[in-house]
Amino acid sequence: MKCAAIIPAAGIGTRFGGSMPKQFSEYESIPILIHTLKLFERINEVTSVIVAITPSWEDYTNEMISIHGLNKVNKIIAGGMERQDSVFNALITLGTNVYDIILIHDAVRPFVSPELVRKIILLSNEFGAVIPALKPKETIKQIDENGMVQKTLDRSVLCAVQTPQGFKKGIIFSAYKKAMEENFYATDDAALVEFAGFPVKVIDGEETNIKITTQFDIQF
Ligand code: C5P
Numbered sequence: 001m002k003c004a005a006i007i008p009a010a011g012i013g014t015r016f017g018g019s020m021p022k023q024f025s026e027y028e029s030i031p032i033l034i035h036t037l038k039l040f041e042r043i044n045e046v047t048s049v050i051v052a053i054t055p056s057w058e059d060y061t062n063e064m065i066s067i068h069g070l071n072k073v074n075k076i077i078a079g080g081m082e083r084q085d086s087v088f089n090a091l092i093t094l095g096t097n098v099y100d101i102i103l104i105h106d107a108v109r110p111f112v113s114p115e116l117v118r119k120i121i122l123l124s125n126e127f128g129a130v131i132p133a134l135k136p137k138e139t140i141k142q143i144d145e146n147g148m149v150q151k152t153l154d155r156s157v158l159c160a161v162q163t164p165q166g167f168k169k170g171i172i173f174s175a176y177k178k179a180m181e182e183n184f185y186a187t188d189d190a191a192l193v194e195f196a197g198f199p200v201k202v203i204d205g206e207e208t209n210i211k212i213t214t215q216f217d218i219q220f
Helices: 032-041 055-067 083-094 114-127 169-181 189-195 215-219
Strands: 003-009 046-053 073-078 101-104 129-134 141-143 149-152 165-168 201-204
Touching (some): 046 055, 046 083, 083 169, 114 201, 165 169
Parallel strands (some): 003 101, 129 201
């Protein structure tokens, strides 16, 4: 079972502020993106990593990859307008021939445990599409554009979804093909798989697997 990881890292991070995209800001003197890539170096099941970035960050990314001795990044490609475009570019680069399982993981989630990544790889082979998620602790309300509550949702049937998301090759390629042909955009990869009519298995995520989005997250 050959497994590749796609790391979308081409966002500009408007919610983060600051002079650089959040994936390049540093935690313990190392860019967040590099923390994330280091994690995949430790996971033997993953033999190849593709990173999507904004082209102006290519030289810096290459330099960091070499300084930190990362061996699995076999391609750095240009991202697109939306996260989905960045992942699509990476899938096209990867091609359909070599890998059985494709993991897609946000560059800004450096704290996922290797155990969870391995579990997702294993279960992807069984279920075809696997995502980690947490049940919300708070009550969730649907609101309108004026901040007025429209209704209170039943939190027992809701979950907040994380990455990595794992897919069998055939499923993720046909889901992306259909979504891009029909101009269907969503904020995670599993939504495209759902749109294409495939089942998606949810497993327990990790509270520590935070998505670094604001300055507070990085301090936290
Ligand atoms: O914007 P958001 O927080 O959802 O981004 C999640 C991940 O997708 C980040 O790692 C970001 O760099 C990446 N992304 C991308 N291409 C875009 C937008 C976001 O690769 N056009």
